[in-house]
Amino acid sequence: MYDFKGKTVIVTGSSAGIGQSTAVRFAKEGANVTIHGRNPEGIEETKQKMKELNVGEDRIQVVMVWSN
Numbered sequence: 001m002y003d004f005k006g007k008t009v010i011v012t013g014s015s016a017g018i019g020q021s022t023a024v025r026f027a028k029e030g031a032n033v034t035i036h037g038r039n040p041e042g043i044e045e046t047k048q049k050m051k052e053l054n055v056g057e058d059r060i061q062v063v064m065v066w067s068n
């Protein structure tokens with residue numbers, strides 16, 4: 001892939017599936033990643049997967065969508 005150090009990406013639907021895999025991959029490639037979703041458990045799982053790659057909290061931004 002490319003070198004994404006110093007770049008920021010936003011991945012919608014990153015609480016599961018392709019979105020989660022995409023967010024983790026961008027983090028692995030050095031990007032600052034904004035993860036977005038409606039499932040708090042899934043978002044936390046995505047965040048943990050990134051932390052397992054030694055991605056610091058300062059490179060992870062979370063945006064939750066709440067629906068009724």
